[in-house]
Amino acid sequence: MMNIFEELGEKKSIFKCKKYLDHRFLPDYLPHRDEQIKSVAKYWIEALGNVTPPDVTIYGKTGTGKTAVAKFAKKQLEQVARDKNVNVRVEYIRCTDYTTEYQVIARLCQQMGQDVPYRGWTKAEVVHAFRNLFKKNVFGKNLILIIILDEIDILLKNDGDGLLYTLTRTENVAIASISNYVEFKQFIKPRVKSSLRDREIVFPPYNAQQLVDILEERAKLSFNEGSLENEVIPLCAALAAREEGDARYALDLLRTSGELADEKGTDIVHEDYVREAKDNIEHNKVTDIVMTLPSQQQKVLESLLYLTNHKEEITSGRLYDVYKDITKGDSVSYRRIFDFINELEMLGLISTKTVSRGRGKGRTNIIDLQCDTHLLEDAMWQ
Ligand SMILES: Nc1ncnc2c1ncn2[C@@H]1O[C@H](COP(=O)(O)OP(=O)(O)OP(=O)(O)O)[C@@H](O)[C@H]1O
Numbered sequence: 001m002m003n004i005f006e007e008l009g010e011k012k013s014i015f016k017c018k019k020y021l022d023h024r025f026l027p028d029y030l031p032h033r034d035e036q037i038k039s040v041a042k043y044w045i046e047a048l049g050n051v052t053p054p055d056v057t058i059y060g061k062t063g064t065g066k067t068a069v070a071k072f073a074k075k076q077l078e079q080v081a082r083d084k085n086v087n088v089r090v091e092y093i094r095c096t097d098y099t100t101e102y103q104v105i106a107r108l109c110q111q112m113g114q115d116v117p118y119r120g121w122t123k124a125e126v127v128h129a130f131r132n133l134f135k136k137n138v139f140g141k142n143l144i145l146i147i148i149l150d151e152i153d154i155l156l157k158n159d160g161d162g163l164l165y166t167l168t169r170t171e172n173v174a175i176a177s178i179s180n181y182v183e184f185k186q187f188i189k190p191r192v193k194s195s196l197r198d199r200e201i202v203f204p205p206y207n208a209q210q211l212v213d214i215l216e217e218r219a220k221l222s223f224n225e226g227s228l229e230n231e232v233i234p235l236c237a238a239l240a241a242r243e244e245g246d247a248r249y250a251l252d253l254l255r256t257s258g259e260l261a262d263e264k265g266t267d268i269v270h271e272d273y274v275r276e277a278k279d280n281i282e283h284n285k286v287t288d289i290v291m292t293l294p295s296q297q298q299k300v301l302e303s304l305l306y307l308t309n310h311k312e313e314i315t316s317g318r319l320y321d322v323y324k325d326i327t328k329g330d331s332v333s334y335r336r337i338f339d340f341i342n343e344l345e346m347l348g349l350i351s352t353k354t355v356s357r358g359r360g361k362g363r364t365n366i367i368d369l370q371c372d373t374h375l376l377e378d379a380m381w382q
């Protein structure tokens with residue numbers, strides 16, 4: 001009998017090498033990001049003269065290449081530092097994996113070879129261990145350390161700006177924070193703001209033509225030649241341009257379209273597969289989000305769905321009434337509902353806007369569902 005893996009492995013595929021369409025793959029060439037790469041490099045180059053570079057903040061919507069550019073610049077700087085024999089390190093931390101000041105600093109120590117436990121020590125002890133890394137000369141004299149703090153928003157919101165305070169007060173350390181929100185700064189107190197000698201680099205969304213260029217590069221690496229119908233890449237690009245220029249989404253569309261072709265056993269990706277891929281991706285995204293929501297949050301979503309289906313204008317007061325009906329007594333306070341609304345908005349499931357009711361009547365928040373109600377129903381009742 002044949003081995004199941006060999007049998008499956010022998011199946012013909014439209015992909016020459018699928019890993020090039022994976023999010024984690026870092027291409028050697030990032031079309032339409034020259035300017036941003038140069039901006040980062042312009043600041044970081046100081047490290048090569050053994051001077052601590054200025055801190056930078058990178059802003060931009062999701063999928064605009066922030067992480068890719070930061071990692072690209074890291075790789076290039078490390079390479080030239082090695083060649084020139086300069087003492088520079090760049091450490092990358094994704095703050096959604098390490099969500100407090102303690103965890104980030106412990107992680108930094110670990111990445112730099114100092115064993116520090118993820119819990120149990122006091123904050124002062126971890127900070128001390130971190131600062132000692134510079135003193136002990138483990139890394140030779142005058143180490144310049146650049147720390148990339150990716151997706152820093154949630155950490156700042158939950159844990160405050162203590163991390164930035166500590167790091168900006170550590171000599172020879174430069175920070176590059178990456179954030180989705182321009183409101184990023186609202187979480188930073190003046191004491192840190194003043195020491196963040198901050199330079200800002202903004203990543204604009206990609207337009208459809210730019211996304212075409214990005215996808216073509218990646219398609220060359222990953223698909224067999226001649227396997228994409230002419231309209232496939234432009235359609236992926238156009239759909240993603242509508243999603244605020246999200247390159248990740250464009251890549252997902254292209255990969256999923258290819259997977260559909262493989263499933264169907266054809267050796268051409270047809271334009272229609274892109275539309276099918278779009279439905280699949282949206283369905284999976286909403287399902288993933290809904291399934292992992294805490295049950296009280298799901299009830300809030302259920303109430304929103306009810307009000308939307310009844311074509312009612314949704315205010316937080318009205319939402320709370322329906323929510324209380326649905327939960328039949330097992331409900332959280334009105335105040336907690338505001339947190340839930342915020343979280344659902346961050347997840348992109350809803351949007352809120354403030355409207356003025358006219359003089360003397362004050363202002364009201366109106367909530368709108370941002371995803372297809374049928375998709376949401378499927379996700380909730382499956
Ligand atoms: N200019 C580009 N050329 C090639 N690939 C790109 C380019 N910009 C982004 N990508 C790819 O698109 C995907 C998303 O990019 P990236 O992760 O850098 O976005 P991001 O701005 O960090 O998004 P988020 O805010 O969601 O973290 C990655 O797979 C990345 O390789």
Ligand SMILES: [Mg+2]
Nearest residue numbers: 066067068150
């Ligand atoms: Mg990112």
